[in-house]
Amino acid sequence: MTSDPNRIRRLLTMLPAAALLGACGKGSGQQADVSVAGSVSAPVLASASVPDLSKVKLVLGDQVKLLRTKAEAAGVLEGIPYQIEWASFQGAAPLFEAVVSGDVDTAMAADTPALAAAAGGARVKVVAASVSSPTGVAILVPPDSPIRTVADLKGRNVIVSSARGSVAHYLLFGALREAGLKTDDVNTGFLLPSDAAVAFSSGKIEAWATFGSYQASAEIRGARVLRDGVGINSGIGVIAASDAALADVGKRAALADVLRRLALSNTWANAHPKEYGDVFQRLTGLPADVAKLAISRDRPQLRAVDAEIVRQLQLVADTFFEAKLFPKRVDASQLVDASLFQPA
Incomplete structure (x- = not known):
């Protein structure tokens, strides 16, 4: 796709009308007559059907400011008619807790924590998806660790960030199964990424399953990747x-x-990537080399929730449910709302 800034500005001028038509037209019984040239002609929507966006505030859930930094660097939120408040979290588990409590409207997360939240009863819908490199999640060991393979984890202590059902938990489960081990062959604990990072750097963790900038920071400091997510994790991220x-x-x-x-x-x-990296580093406070490595693995394109996304979800x-890691089976087809977002 072109990166022409003039084209992006032209697209931005079209967004409010397109969004209102797409969001308000669902189930309203109103018809929109759109001309070939793309301008909206009467009848469009009854005025009562179009909400006053100046009175609307969205609280957008984020992780390590990934969404916010891109939006601010690209300038795509300039001139919006509604209010936005950002809420950034260390991991998906506390983010979904905030969604459940009603303090946050949306959550940006990998596939597994969104599914885990749904399995736990969270009333959410996946409204958009993306696919990134599965190298952005990994099981790490210290550089001088005698652990050379996943099979060597038997009997060892492994810390997972940030909670049961996280993308790192799914990687550990898949890697153990791949190596012929069971989940109870290792001693698994769960810590928020910041706490785990401190423990790992001080030599208190034998192996750590983590992701994103936490993974990148540990690797820059010499941590060795025992197994990354390629072939195990889907790389799917969602906005719920x-x-x-x-x-x-x-x-x-x-x-x-x-x-x-x-x-x-x-x-x-x-x-x-350079301009985005500068803003990402400024807003997160991460060292330049860590920021560069982290964003090099996070190059998604937001996409509609289609049949293939549903199949992979x-x-x-099912993998987590069959392993008794989810309390109930999640029907992915009932977890999505594909009507809200279609890429421009």
């Missing part, structure tokens, strides 16, 4: 929204608009 937010007409319209803007920010960031959900 609470059922409550989706049921609110104003928030639904604003979310439809912001998703299209975030899609443009991904396109821009992938085409401008179902595969992950």
Whole structure:
């Protein structure tokens, strides 16, 4: 896709109308007549059907400011008619807790924590997806560790970030199974990434399953990758929204608009890694080499939730359920709302 900034600006000018039509038209019984040239002609929507976005505030859940840095670097949120508040978390587990409590409207996460939240009863829907490199999740060991293979983890202590059902937990489960081991062949503990990072760097952790900038930081300091996610993890990331937010007409319209803007920010960031990296480093405070490594593995394009995404989500959900790591089976087809987002 082109990285022409003029094209992005042109697309941005079209977003509010497109988002309102897509979000408000669902189930309203109203028809939109769109001309060939792309301008909207009457009848469009009854005025009562179009919410006043100036009164809407979205609280967008983020992890390590990944969404926010792209959006701010690309400038895609300039001139929005609604309010945005960012809420950044260390991991997906506390992020989904905030969604469940109603403090946050959306969650950006990998596939497994979104599925884990749904299995735990969270009332959320996956509204958009992306695919990144599975190298962005790994099982790490200290550089001088005698552990050379996953099979060597038998009887060892392994820390997983950040909770049961995380993308790192799925990697550990898959890697153990691949090596012919059972989950109870290792002693598994769970820690938030920042706490685990301190323990790992001080030599208190034999092996650590982690992801993203935490993984990159440890690798820069010499940690050895025992097994990354290639061949195990799907690399699917999702943006999920609470059922409550989706049921609110104003928030639904604003979310439809912001998703299209975030899609443009991904396109821009992938085409401008240096500029994006500078903003990412400034907002996160990470060292330059850590920031560069982390974002080199995070080059997704936001995409609609299609049948292939649903199939892969179902595969992950069934794997965890059959392993008794989920309390109930998740029907991925019922977890998605594919009506809200279609890429420009």
